[in-house]
Amino acid sequence: EEQLQAMIPQGHRDYVEAVLGRYGVPQLAADAESPMSLLGWVPGKARNSVDVALEHPIRLLVNALGPPPPDVTEKAHAHGVLVAALVGSAAQARKQREAGVDIIVASGTEAGGHTGDIATMVLVPEVVAAVGGAPVLAAGGIGSGKQAAAALALGADGIWTGSIWLTVKESDSSEALINKMLRATSSDTVRSRSMTGKPARQLRTPWTEAWDGADSPGTLPMPLQFMLTADAQARMHRAALATPEAPAAELVTTPVGQIVGSMNSVRSARDVIFDIVTEFTETAARLSALGSG
Amino acid sequence: EEQLQAMIPQGHRDYVEAVLGRYGVPQLAADAESPMSLLGWVPGKARNSVDVALEHPIRLLVNALGPPPPDVTEKAHAHGVLVAALVGSAAQARKQREAGVDIIVASGTEAGGHTGDIATMVLVPEVVAAVGGAPVLAAGGIGSGKQAAAALALGADGIWTGSIWLTVKESDSSEALINKMLRATSSDTVRSRSMTGKPARQLRTPWTEAWDGADSPGTLPMPLQFMLTADAQARMHRAALATPEAPAAELVTTPVGQIVGSMNSVRSARDVIFDIVTEFTETAARLSALGSG
Numbered sequence: 242e243e244q245l246q247a248m249i250p251q252g253h254r255d256y257v258e259a260v261l262g263r264y265g266v267p268q269l270a271a272d273a274e275s276p277m278s279l280l281g282w283v284p285g286k287a288r289n290s291v292d293v294a295l296e297h298p299i300r301l302l303v304n305a306l307g308p309p310p311p312d313v314t315e316k317a318h319a320h321g322v323l324v325a326a327l328v329g330s331a332a333q334a335r336k337q338r339e340a341g342v343d344i345i346v347a348s349g350t351e352a353g354g355h356t357g358d359i360a361t362m363v364l365v366p367e368v369v370a371a372v373g374g375a376p377v378l379a380a381g382g383i384g385s386g387k388q389a390a391a392a393l394a395l396g397a398d399g400i401w402t403g404s405i406w407l408t409v410k411e412s413d414s415s416e417a418l419i420n421k422m423l424r425a426t427s428s429d430t431v432r433s434r435s436m437t438g439k440p441a442r443q444l445r446t447p448w449t450e451a452w453d454g455a456d457s458p459g460t461l462p463m464p465l466q467f468m469l470t471a472d473a474q475a476r477m478h479r480a481a482l483a484t485p486e487a488p489a490a491e492l493v494t495t496p497v498g499q500i501v502g503s504m505n506s507v508r509s510a511r512d513v514i515f516d517i518v519t520e521f522t523e524t525a526a527r528l529s530a531l532g533s534g
Numbered sequence: 535e536e537q538l539q540a541m542i543p544q545g546h547r548d549y550v551e552a553v554l555g556r557y558g559v560p561q562l563a564a565d566a567e568s569p570m571s572l573l574g575w576v577p578g579k580a581r582n583s584v585d586v587a588l589e590h591p592i593r594l595l596v597n598a599l600g601p602p603p604p605d606v607t608e609k610a611h612a613h614g615v616l617v618a619a620l621v622g623s624a625a626q627a628r629k630q631r632e633a634g635v636d637i638i639v640a641s642g643t644e645a646g647g648h649t650g651d652i653a654t655m656v657l658v659p660e661v662v663a664a665v666g667g668a669p670v671l672a673a674g675g676i677g678s679g680k681q682a683a684a685a686l687a688l689g690a691d692g693i694w695t696g697s698i699w700l701t702v703k704e705s706d707s708s709e710a711l712i713n714k715m716l717r718a719t720s721s722d723t724v725r726s727r728s729m730t731g732k733p734a735r736q737l738r739t740p741w742t743e744a745w746d747g748a749d750s751p752g753t754l755p756m757p758l759q760f761m762l763t764a765d766a767q768a769r770m771h772r773a774a775l776a777t778p779e780a781p782a783a784e785l786v787t788t789p790v791g792q793i794v795g796s797m798n799s800v801r802s803a804r805d806v807i808f809d810i811v812t813e814f815t816e817t818a819a820r821l822s823a824l825g826s827g
Contacts, residue, residue: 330719330720330721331719331720331795332719349653349655350643350653351652351653351655351656357721358721359644359720359721359792359795360642360643360644360653360654360655360674360675360792361653361655362642362644362653362654362655362674362675362676362681362684363644363675363720363791363792363793363795363796364720366678366680366681366796367720367795367796381653381655382653382655382656383655385659387659387687387688387689388655388659388687388688390684390687390821390825391655391683391684391685391687391688392684393821393824394680394681394683394684394687394817394821395680395681395684396680426623426624426625427623427624427652427656427657427660428623428650428651428652498656499652499653499656500656502624502652502656502660503656503659503660521825522825522826524687524821524825525821525822525824525825525826526822526825526826527686527687528683528686528687528817528818528821528822529818529819529821529822529825531686531818532683532814532815532817532818532819532822533815533818533819
């Protein structure tokens with residue numbers, strides 16, 4: 242990890258402080274503890290997480306950003322745990338299946354977080370055709386019963402939802418972020434490399450724009466970009482939390498998909514599920530009438 | 535039009551010739567007639583096209599790139615012709631309705647040609663909700679009965695297809711382009727401003743890449759970019775047509791959506807329609823069973 246830290250150019254560190262400075266975010270105290278967590282993006286970290294997960298009564302282990310190593314899949318299977326993986330193309334789906342992954346999550350460009358550029362409407366039928374009968378869940382752009390019905394019409398065996406849970410009553414997102422999401426339209430997200438070095442869809446803010454701007458030094462490859470910016474993310478959130486009207490609140494962003502445009506009120510998780518199921522049933526009946534009409 | 539021509543920087547003209555030169559496309563003869571057609575992108579041109587269209591027994595007039603002027607809509611209505619418009623956001627849909635447009639075509643980012651960045655899965659429900667009962671057709675990512683069923687599940691009243699017709703037996707696309715489309719995957723398109731100055735999805739080629747490259751002078755605003763490059767497009771097509779193995783063949787591109795990845799054989803238009811209808815009916819029955827199961 243120290244070797245990786247040494248690979249981050251000083252110019253990039255200076256740029257981060259320059260952007261934060263413009264929005265009144267305090268400098269990191271020299272003795273502050275870094276809140277950075279490298280998740281599974283550097284060797285060693287992912288296997289620890291898998292071991293911890295398998296000590297609990299889980300049913301499914303899901304990964305993204307590439308096929309898991311064979312020993313991880315074998316270990317999961319030995320524990321009776323199925324392995325799923327998020328993919329953005331039919332070619333990635335085939336690679337995951339070759340690596341022993343049980344369930345493929347076809348995640349369209351409209352999804353929040355790391356995402357490719359192929360839309361769910363096109364991706365799902367291609368992935369279903371590519372994996373020869375393996376179960377496929379559709380992800381990206383799905384937060385209602387109509388969208389769930391569309392996903393199943395495309396050939397998916399089920400749906401995988403993410404963004405829709407960020408604004409429920411039970412969400413642990415900060416109030417500042419929840420209010421931002423409630424106000425956002427589907428045009429207010431952007432696929433940006435600013436968070437991790439790989440394209441991840443998130444709310445567009447002056448922070449994401451700063452990395453696309455003319456004076457941007459460019460983003461670093463994963464995991465360096467995350468190492469460079471994780472502290473900055475934590476500091477802008479702290480500054481925004483301390484003073485909601487502070488300029489720092491403008492900077493805070495979160496991974497979220499294009500359905501953020503229809504996330505306009507805080508509902509309970511129970512109501513979200515109920516609405517999806519009810520609307521799905523109505524939609525299936527409506528299509529049935531059209532199909533036989 | 536001469537005034538517009540004068541607004542094109544010489545550096546941009548030189549860049550076009552430099553890229554074409556790398557691929558062996560001959561210079562434009564000084565006395566050659568320009569094949570350029572500005573369509574409706576400059577004042578005066580669009581109204582002429584409307585007048586010609588209304589002299590024929592047409593049922594529908596469809597426009598893109600912004601609401602039609604009131605007199606055009608009124609003239610169409612006076613002829614008993616309905617007016618439709620392509621939109622990429624709910625806000626655009628509301629503007630079109632305020633301008634008197636009858637039918638809204640909600641066109642997702644996966645569509646070919648001019649397109650926004652919101653995917654069909656997200657866009658269609660938003661547009662349906664925004665236009666309060668006006669008919670909505672779904673476009674973008676639709677070339678099969680499954681995709682048609684998904685579009686109707688999302689709330690569309692019908693579908694609007696484009697790309698799927700580019701590789702049918704009856705297509706007037708060149709053989710070089712048809713072969714390129716048959717080979718392309720859904721990752722082989724790009725939203726590029728290189729054709730018209732506004733983002734239009736098309737096959738990614740060294741030509742589109744040249745406009746995103748480090749030495750690109752940047753694209754010009756509509757209609758200047760089209761005026762700058764229309765001759766170049768015609769010349770690279772002629773060079774590719776004359777010698778299919780010529781490097782110029784690499785340059786030729788065409789507007790097409792992400793479903794190009796599933797356009798892998800030449801079928802008759804009749805078979806395409808039959809397949810869509812058959813698969814739609816099967817899909818509706820399958821969903822009906824799920825909805826009541």
